[in-house]
Amino acid sequence: MSMFPKKLAVGAALLSATLITTAACAAPARNIILVHGALADGSGWKGVYDRLVAKGYNVSIVQEPETSLEADVQAIRRAIAMQDGPVVLVGHSYGGQVITEAGDDPKVSALVYVAAAVPDVGEGLKDLFKRYPSPTGEDQKPTADGFVMLVPDKFHADFAADLPADQANFMGRSQVLVAAKVFETPNTVAAWRTKPSYGIVAGSDRIASPEMERWMYKRANAKITEVAGSSHVVYISHPDTVASVIEHAAIH
Numbered sequence: 001m002s003m004f005p006k007k008l009a010v011g012a013a014l015l016s017a018t019l020i021t022t023a024a025c026a027a028p029a030r031n032i033i034l035v036h037g038a039l040a041d042g043s044g045w046k047g048v049y050d051r052l053v054a055k056g057y058n059v060s061i062v063q064e065p066e067t068s069l070e071a072d073v074q075a076i077r078r079a080i081a082m083q084d085g086p087v088v089l090v091g092h093s094y095g096g097q098v099i100t101e102a103g104d105d106p107k108v109s110a111l112v113y114v115a116a117a118v119p120d121v122g123e124g125l126k127d128l129f130k131r132y133p134s135p136t137g138e139d140q141k142p143t144a145d146g147f148v149m150l151v152p153d154k155f156h157a158d159f160a161a162d163l164p165a166d167q168a169n170f171m172g173r174s175q176v177l178v179a180a181k182v183f184e185t186p187n188t189v190a191a192w193r194t195k196p197s198y199g200i201v202a203g204s205d206r207i208a209s210p211e212m213e214r215w216m217y218k219r220a221n222a223k224i225t226e227v228a229g230s231s232h233v234v235y236i237s238h239p240d241t242v243a244s245v246i247e248h249a250a251i252h
Contacts (some may be wrong), residue, residue: 037093103191
């Protein structure tokens with residue numbers, strides 16, 4: 001018996017699977033994954049989470065360990081694998097580097113950068129901050145075992161100036177220290193080269209300067225939203241704006 005019909009059947013099945021996958025990725029995304037940055041944790045996304053859930057989105061918040069870029073990317077890939085259908089990845093600060101690396105997954109339909117790092121292949125955080133130094137560099141201190149922290153007494157002014165002092169001080173005392181080697185680790189993937197991207201500029205950011213954010217977003221051909229007067233934690237102080245950008249990325 002000829003194998004030709006079987007080959008046609010296999011080819012048709014593969015084409016059908018491809019068309020289904022393509023159609024799924026082209027559909028509006030109902031799954032949102034929120035990724036925190038260095039020195040923070042996922043609890044800061046509460047305001048954005050509440051607004052997106054109220055609109056019917058399935059929202060996941062990843063608590064990546066901040067022990068290495070590889071471990072953090074794996075945490076995101078694990079979360080993506082658990083989703084049914086297209087996903088919008090949202091990264092704050094260092095979380096932008098993580099979603100840039102993990103965002104090549106076929107399920108990912110768009111990337112949203114919130115006062116975030118947007119490295120290219122071969123670039124790491126150190127390379128970006130060489131171009132646009134952070135004014136808070138002297139307030140970042142190493143630990144004896146290879147991690148970095150922001151001096152708690154400087155956290156309000158440097159990281160979260162537009163939050164109430166008691167909230168910012170609590171964040172400073174509960175900050176998640178990041179492994180220093182993260183700053184030296186370059187990306188091997190730049191998902192923004194193939195995925196629609198959106199960037200939110202925090203207008204008074206002292207961790208990553210607004211100038212750096214604009215430059216990275218323009219390079220990534222991202223649709224840019226500016227929030228005047230916002231600190232690095234724009235996702236906490238302006239949850240309506242951030243949620244609106246995420247929803248736009250999910251729909252378009």
